Amino acid sequence: xxxxxxxxxxxxxxxxxxxxxxxxxxxxxxxxxxxxxxxxxxxxxxxxxxxxxxxxxxxxxxxxxxxxxxxxxxxxxxxxxxxxxxxxxxxxxxxxxxxxxxxxxxxxxxxxxxxxxxxxxxxxxxxxxxxxxxxxxxxxxxxxxxxxxxxxxxxxxxxxxxxxxxxxxxxxxxxxxxxxxxxxxxxxxxxxxxxxxxxxxxxxxxxxxxxxxxxxxxxxxxxxxxxxxxxxxxxxxxxxxxxxxxxxxxxxxxxxxxxxxxxxxxxxxxxxxxxxxxxxxxxxx
Numbered sequence: 001x002x003x004x005x006x007x008x009x010x011x012x013x014x015x016x017x018x019x020x021x022x023x024x025x026x027x028x029x030x031x032x033x034x035x036x037x038x039x040x041x042x043x044x045x046x047x048x049x050x051x052x053x054x055x056x057x058x059x060x061x062x063x064x065x066x067x068x069x070x071x072x073x074x075x076x077x078x079x080x081x082x083x084x085x086x087x088x089x090x091x092x093x094x095x096x097x098x099x100x101x102x103x104x105x106x107x108x109x110x111x112x113x114x115x116x117x118x119x120x121x122x123x124x125x126x127x128x129x130x131x132x133x134x135x136x137x138x139x140x141x142x143x144x145x146x147x148x149x150x151x152x153x154x155x156x157x158x159x160x161x162x163x164x165x166x167x168x169x170x171x172x173x174x175x176x177x178x179x180x181x182x183x184x185x186x187x188x189x190x191x192x193x194x195x196x197x198x199x200x201x202x203x204x205x206x207x208x209x210x211x212x213x214x215x216x217x218x219x220x221x222x223x224x225x226x227x228x229x230x231x232x233x234x235x236x237x238x239x240x241x242x243x244x245x246x247x248x249x250x251x252x253x254x255x256x257x258x259x260x261x262x263x264x265x266x267x268x269x270x271x272x273x274x275x276x277x278x279x280x281x282x283x284x285x
Contacts, residue, residue: 006025006028010102013056013100013102014028014056017031017055017056022217022219022220023217023219027217027219028056030216030217030218031055031056031057031058031213031216031217032056032057032058032102033058034057034058034059034125034126034216035057035058035059035061035123035124035125035126036052036057036059036060036061036124036125036126036127036128036212036216037060037061037062037063037120037121037124037126037127037128038052038060038061038062038063038128038130039063039064039112039127039128039129039130039131039136039140040063040064040129040130040131040132041062041064041066041076041078041088041089041091041092041130042064042066042072042075042076042088042130042132042201043072043075043076043130043132043156043196043201043205044130044131044132044154044155044156044201044204044205044208045062045064045076045092045128045130045205046075046076046077046078046079046092046201046202046205047077047201047202047205047206047209048128048130048205048206048208048209048212049062049078049092049095049096050077050078050095050099050209051205051206051209051210051213052128052209052212052213053095053096053099053100053103054099054100055209055213056100056102056103057103057212057213057216058102058103058104059103059104059105059106060096060103060104060105060106061105061106061108061120061124062088062089062092062093062105062106062107062108063089063108063110063112063120064087064088064089064092064108064109065087065089065109065110065111066087066088067085067086067087067088068083068084068085068086068087068088068091069084070084074198075196075198075199075200075201075202076201077202078091078092078095079091079092079095087109089107089108089109090107090109092105093105093107108120112131112136112139112140113139114139114260114261114263114265117139117140117143117260118143118147118260121143121144121147121149122147124149125149125150125216126149126150126151126152126212126215126216127140127144127149127150127151127152128151128152128154128208128209128212129151129152129153129154130154130205130208132155134182134183135182135265135266136265137153137155137175138175138176138182138263138265139260139263139265140153141153141166141174141175141176141250142176142250142257142260142263143260144166144168145166145168145174145250145251146250146257146258146259146260148168149168150165150166150167150168150215150224151165151166151168152164152165152166152208152211152212152223153165153166153175153208154204154205154207154208155204156196156200156201156204157194157196158194158195158196158197159197159200159231159232159233160200160229160230160231160232161200161201161203161204161229161230161232162204162227162228162229162230163204163207163208163211163223163227163228163230164223164224164226164227164228164242165211165215165222165223165224166224167215167222167224169224171244172224172225172244172251173225173242173243173244173245173248173251174248174250174251176245176248176249176250176251177242177243177244177245177248177251178227178242180248180249197232199232200230200232203230203232204230207228207230211223223239225241225242225243225244226239226240226241226242227239227240227242
């Protein structure tokens with residue numbers, strides 16, 4: 001696709017991109033030709049889906065098996081009152097269709113498991129993790145790292161959030177370089193029990209969408225190798241380095257994890273030493 005392939009409506013829709021020297025018609029072409037998978041259509045997924053669709057990412061995969069609840073609407077801004085009780089993938093797909101007809105939505109009404117994640121992420125250029133539990137985060141990390149697919153991680157808690165990107169390059173760290181295993185079950189409560197500032201996932205999700213757009217266009221510096229922390233109460237950002245660990249079980253010199261089936265994705269997400277457990281993992285917020 002060249003700039004001459006854009007119809008008048010598209011030239012108008014993406015005009016603020018096209019006039020940017022660092023984007024232009026070539027950058028918009030990259031976005032329109034891209035495929036991004038968003039895991040979760042909840043608090044983080046909502047702004048991610050909204051801004052990736054508005055930017056003209058040509059194919060958006062949306063994976064979530066949850067239904068819209070009234071308590072979601074305080075932060076999950078792509079869903080409304082009339083969507084309560086509907087599947088989030090259906091509500092999200094309808095929102096995208098109303099926002100930008102250039103975007104094709106691939107609905108994945110499912111729970112993410114070790115049995116389906118490899119097929120799920122296959123063919124996507126970038127994965128954005130908007131899930132809300134440690135089991136899924138480790139599963140996404142392991143699957144994307146092993147497949148060499150770049151992905152963005154985001155999480156929120158009360159008034160704080162964190163964002164990073166893992167590019168999947170030879171010298172890039174992964175999530176296990178920072179957190180080899182999950183904290184003990186019950187140590188970190190979820191949003192349903194701890195609460196969350198309604199606008200916080202908007203901030204974090206927009207940062208994740210920004211990382212995805214930059215990567216797809218090959219522009220700027222990503223958060224690969226560092227994590228950005230945001231404190232909404234004090235309105236402070238802090239960035240810390242994530243060094244690649246030679247002994248990382250996934251991306252290290254002698255990885256112990258060569259398949260997502262090597263791990264028991266339960267509370268600790270530790271390396272499986274012979275168990276046969278294959279639990280289902282939530283992919284919702």
